[in-house]
Amino acid sequence: MVTMANEWLLLSPAAAFVLAALALFVIDAFAPEDADGGLLAAVAAVGGIAALSASGVLLLSGVAADGVELFGGQLVVDGMSLLFTFIFGSVTALVSVASVDYIRELPHKAEYYLLVTLAATGMSLLASANSLAVVFVALELSSLPSYALVAYLKRNRGSVEGALKYFLVGALSSGIMVYGISLVYAATGSLLLSDVASALGGASADYPGVLGVGLLMIVGGLAFKTASVPFHFWAPDAYEGAPAPVAAFLSSASKAAGFVVAFRVLVVGFPIGTIAGTLDWVLLFQVLAVVTMTLGNFAAATQENVKRMLAYSSIGHAGYALIGLAALTNAGGPGAEATVLGASMLHLFVYGFMNTGAFLFVALVEHWELGRTFEDYNGLGREAPVACVAMTVFVFSLAGLPVGGGFLSKYFLFAGAVGAGVPWLALVGAVNSALSLYYYSRVVKAMWIEPPAEPLGIERYPTALYAAVLTAAVVTVLLLPGLVVFDGIAFEAAASLF
Amino acid sequence: MALIYELTPAIVFLPLASFALALFFGRWMPKKGAVAGILATAGALGLSVVTLGWLLLSGEVHDQTWYTLVDAEMGVDLAFGILIDQLSAAMLVIVSLIAFLVHVFSLGYMNDEGEPGLPRYYAGLGLFTASMLAFVMADNLFMAFVFFELVGLCSYLLIGHWFTEDAPPSAAKKAFLVTRFGDYFFLVGVVGVLVTFGTAGFAGSEGFPALAESALAGETSVNTFGLSTEGWFSVLGLLVLGGVLGKSAQFPFHTWLPDAMEGPTPVSALIHAATMVAAGVYLVARMYGFYALLPTVLGIIAFVGGFTALFAATMAVVKNEIKQVLAYSTISQYGYMMLALGAGGYVAAFFHLTTHAIFKALLFLGAGSVIIAMHHEEDMWEMGGLKSEMRTTYLTFLAGSLALAGIFPFSGFWSKDEVLFETLVHALGGSPLLFGAYAMGITAVFLTGFYTIRMVMLTFHGDPRSETAEDPHSVGWNVKFPLSVLGVLAVVAGALNPVPIEMLTGAEVDFLHDYLYATPEALLTGAEHYSSLSSYGSGAIAGGEIGTMLVNAGLSFGLAVAGAGLAFGLYRGGSPARHTERLGRVQTLLMHNYYQDEYQVWLAEGFTVRLAAAADTFDQGVIDGTVNAVSSVSRSAGARIRQIQSGVVTNYAALVVLSLLALLVVFAILGGWF
DSSP: OOOOHHHHHHHHHHHHHHHHHHHHHHHHOOOTTTTSHHHHHHHHHHHHHHHHHHHHHHHHHTTTTOOOETTTTTTTOOHHHHHHHHHHHHHHHHHHHHHHTTTOOOOOOHHHHHHHHHHHHHHHHHHBOOHHHHHHHHHHHHHHHHHHHHHTTOHHHHHHHHHHHHHHHHHHHHHHHHHHHHHHHHHSSSBBBBHHHHHHHHHHHHHHHHHHHHHHHHHHHHHHHTOTSSSTTTTHHHHHSHHHHHHHHIIIIIHHHHHHHHHHHIIIIHHHHHHHHOOHOOOOOOOHHHHHHHHHHHHTTTTTTTTHHHHHHHHHHHHHHHHHHHHHSSHHHHHHHHHHHHHHHHHHHHHHHHHHHHHHHHHHHHHHHHOSGGGGGHHHHSSSSHHHHHHHHHHHHHHEEESSSHHHHHHHHHHHHHHHTOHHHHHHHHHHHHHHHHHHHHHHHHHHOOOOSSOOOOOOOOHHHHHHHHHHHHHHHHHHHHHHHHHHHHHHHHTTTT | OOHHHHHHHHHHHHHHHHHHHHHGGGGGGGGHHHHHHHHHHHHHHHHHHHHHHHHHHHHOEEEEEEEEOOGGGGGSSSSEEEEEEEHHHHHHHHHHHHHHHHOOOOOIIITTTTTHHHHHHHHHHHHHHHHHHHHHHBHHHHHHHHHHHHHHHHHHHHSSSSSSHHHHHHHHHHHHHHHHHHHHHHHHHHHHHHHSSSSBOOTTTTSHHHHHHHHHSSSSOOOOOTTTTHHHHHHHHHHHHHHHHTTTOOOTTHHHHHGGSSSSSHHHHHHHTSSSSHHHHHHHHHTTHHHTOOOOHHHHHHHHHHHHHHHHHHTTTTOOHHHHHHHHHHHHHHHHHHHHHHHHHHHHHHHHHHHHHHHHHHHHHHHHHHHHHHHHHOGGGGGGOOTOOOHHHHHHHHHHHHHHHHHHHHHHHHHHHHHHHHHHHHHHTTTTTHHHHHHHHHHHHHHHHHHHHHHHHHSSSSOOOSSHSSSSOOOOHHHHHHHHHHHHHHHHHHGGGHHHHHHHHHHOHHHHHHHHHTTTTGOOSSHHHHHHHHOOOOOOOOHHHHHHHHHHHHHHHHHHHHHHHHHHHHHOOOOOOOOOGTTHHHHHHHHHHHHHHHHHHIIIIIHHHHHHHHHHHHHIIIIIHHHHHHHHHHHHHHHHHHOOOOOOOOHHHHHHHHHHHHHHHHHHHHOOOO
C-alpha cells in the first residue's frame, strides 16, 4: 500500500531538480557575483545526481513497477518515468560539470544553471505527465528555459539567431499542439489519458475528423520536441548556435523528454487497436521514422562542421528511436511490442551518455577555440589523446560499432523491429547506420590520421570538462557489458504501458 | 607411464631448440649452428631408438593429450597429443636417423663449401625436423594438419635457400603453391571430419576411424550432409587425400618435386627420404583405419599410385641431370607406396617407405658427394669415370641404386616385391581393377632398372667427359660417414621383412609384419585391425600362395634385371652415345614432362588469371560501381537536403505547416474523416 508520504517520495527525483533550482535562486540572490561559478555548477550537478540516484533507487526497489497515479491521475510514476528521469539526471549532472569551464568567463552564470535545472524539472514532469494539460504545461516548462539557454551567448549572432528560430518554430509547434489538445478534448471530453482512451471508441465513431486532426496536431507538437522531420528545422541552427553544453543538453535530455511523453500519450491515451480506423498513427510514425533517419543521416553526411554534423546525426537518432512507436503493428504479439518499445528506451538511455559526451567534446574543442570544421580537428589525437579516445568511443558507439553501449541498444532496436514484424524498418535503419559510419569516421580520421595545418597550441586542459567527457566515455563503454542491468527494467517498463 | 614416454616430447623439442639457437645465435655458434643441429638430432635419434626399443620389449603404447585448445564439450575437439604406437615409433626412428645424417652431411656440403646464410639453413633444418617429428607423433588429424603445414613452410624456406639466384625462389614458390593447392582440400577435409565426428583423434574407440566404422555398420548415425554414409566418408577421405597427393608428389601434383632440386642437395635428401614427401604417405598409413572402410577411395589411391609409378619412371629415363633422375624416381617410388596402401598392403607400404627412406637418402647424399666433387656440376654427360676417384661414394651409390632398381638381394627388391605381391594377390581375389594398377607397377619396374643403371653408368663409368671429372674435388669424413651408414643399411634393410624367404622356408623372419601386427587391439591402429577391415579377398595362381609369390618375384626381378641389363649394355664403354635421342618425338615429350608444367601454367595464367581478371572487372565495375553510385547519390541527396535548411525562419514555418497539411490530407483520406 502506497501511503501519502510514500507518494511524495515517489516525486523525489523531480523534487531534487526543484530544490536545486530554488537553491540556485537563493545563492544568486545573496551572492550574485560568484566568481567562477563552481558552487552554482556543484548545486546543479548535485541536483542532477540526486535525481538520478533517487530514480535509480526507486527503479531498483520496484515500488513503482505497476505505476502509481498521483494528483487524481494527473501524474503517474512508473518504470518508464523513472528510467527517463535517470537519463535527465545524468545528462544534467554531466552538462553542469562540463559548463564550469565553458562559461567561466561569462556573466549570468546563476541564470544559466537555473535554466538548466528548471528545464530538467519540466522534463521530469513530462516523463510523469498523465494528462494532456500536464503534458502541455510540462512541455512549456522544459522548452522556455531551453530557448533562453540557446541564446545564452547573447553577444554571439549564431546563438541569438538559433534561439530565435528555435523559439519561433517552438511557438508555432506549441500552438499546433495545444490546438490539437483542444480538438481531442472536444471529441473525447477529457484530458486525462486514461479517460481519453476509454472515450476513444465513441469519439472515433462520432467525430472522426475532429479526433484525427487533433491527434495529428498533438503528434506534430511531439515531433517538434523530439526534433523529428518535418518539425526538425530548428534543431541544426539551435544546436550549432547554442553553447555546446546546452546543445548536449537539448539533443540528449530534451529529445528523450519528447520521446517519453510521445510513448505515454500514444500508447496509453490512444491505443492503436481502438484508433487505427481513424488515424493509423503507427503508419504515421513509420513515415516519420523513415523520413527522419534518412534525412538526418544524409544531411549529416554532407556537413563540414562537426557540431552541425552531430546535430543532424541527432535527428537521425530520433529516427531510430521512432522505430519504437513505428513497430507497434501488433504483428508480433504483445511481447514483441514491449521489446521494441523497451529497446527504443534503451537506445535513448545509451544515447544520453554517448551523444552528451560527443557534444561535450565539441565544447572542449570550442573551449580551446580551435574551430568547428572537420579540418580544425586534424591532428587533435596527438595533442589531446585521452579526450580523442573518448570522442572515438562516442562516435563509434553512435555509429553502432561494438565499442560502447550504442551497439547493443541499436541491435536490440533492429532485432525488436524484426521481431515485431517490420523487418523493412530494421533494414532501413541498418542502411542508415552504415551511412552514418561514413561521417562519424571522418571525425576519427581527422583526429588521428590527418596532420594539423598548423600547430594547435593547446595550453590548458580544463579539469571539469575533461571529467565530464571521460565520465560519459567510461559509462558508454561500460554500458556495452552493463546494459543487461537496464534492459530488463526497460522491457518491463514498456510492457507495463500496454 | 614409462619414463621414456615422459621424454617423448623432447624428440620434438630438441630439434626445435636447435632451430631457435641457430636462428638467433647461429652466427656465433660453432659451425654456424651445425653442431647444435647434429647434437639435437642425435639426441632425438637416441630417444627415438630407446622409444622403439621400449615398445619392442614391453609392448606398451602411448596415447595422451597434452594440450586442449577446444574441449569436446564445445562440439569439436581440438587438441595436441602424442600417439606412440608401432607405426609412429618406427617412423620416428627413420625420420630422426635421416635428419641426423643429413645434418652431418651438411657439414661437408654447406660448411666446407663456404655457402652463405648457414644459420638460416640450420634453423630451417631444425624446424623442418621438429615439424616432421611432431607430425609423426600427432594423435589427431587437426594436429597433423598443423605440422603438415609447417613441414610445407620449411620446405619452402629450404628449397629457396639460395634466394638471390633466379631458380630457387621460383622453385620454392612452386613447391609451396602446388602443395598448398592440395592442402586446401586437406583443410576442408579436416573441418569436415571435425564437423562429422566431433573429434579428429586417430586412435582408440573414440577416434574418428572407429566412429566411422560404427556409423557404417549402422550402429550410430552422424551428419552426412545429405549423402549416403559411405558416400560422405568417401568425400572426406578424398579431401584429405588432396593434401596427401600434393605432399607426396602424386599425379597430378607431382610437378613441384623435380623443381625442388634447386634447393641444397642435403635438403633434397631430407625432403625425399624422410620428411616432406613421406608425410603424405605416412598420413594415409596413420588414418588407414578410415581408408580401409572405403573400397572406392582405396581403389582410387591404388590407381593413382600405380599410374604415378609408371608415369614418373618414363620421365626419369631421359633426364640428363643426376638429381632430376632421382627426383622422378622418388615420385615413382612413392607411387608404389600409394599403390600398396590402396591395394590393402599396409605392411608392404610401410616396408617400402622404410627401405626407400634409406636408399633414397643414400642416393641423394651420394649425388651430393658427386656434386661436391664436380664443383656443383649436375649434368651427367659432363661426368663419367668417377668410380676410380670416389671409391666410397661409388660403392655406396651403387648399393643404393641396386636397391632402387629392385635387384636381389638389396633392400628395395624385397619391399617392392611385397608391394606388387600384395597387389597381385588382392587383384586375383576378386578385385580385377587392381590388375590395371599392378600392370602399371610391374612395367615401371623395368623402367626403374633402366634409368637407375643408366644414371650409375653415366656418372661413374666410362671415360671422364670433362676436366672436372678428370680431377674431382675430394670429400671429407662428414660426407663418407653418412654414406657408409646408409650404404650398409640399403643392403641389409630387406631383412626386416623378407616374406618370400618365410614362405619358402617357413622361418619366422617377417619381423616388420609381426611388429606392425603387435599394436594393441584397443588402439585400433594396428595392421591386424586393418586386415580385419579390409574388403579385399585373396586369390592365387600357379598352385597357391607360394606359386603366386614365385611368379611375381620372378617377373619383377626379371624385369628389373632386363632394364638394368639394357642400360648396362647401352651405356657401357668409354664414351656412350645419347641413346635416348633415338626415341625421337617421344623423347621430346618426356623431356617436357608430358607438358604437365605447361598445362598447369596455363591453368594458372590462362585460366585462373583470366577468371580472376573477370572477377576483378566485376568487382571494380559492378560491386564498386554500385557502392560508388550509392555514395555519390547519397552525397548529392545530402547536398539537396541541406538546401531545404535555408536558414530563413519563415521558410521553416511554412514547411512545417505545409508538411503537416500534407500529412493531414493523406491521413484524412486514409481514415475517411470527412
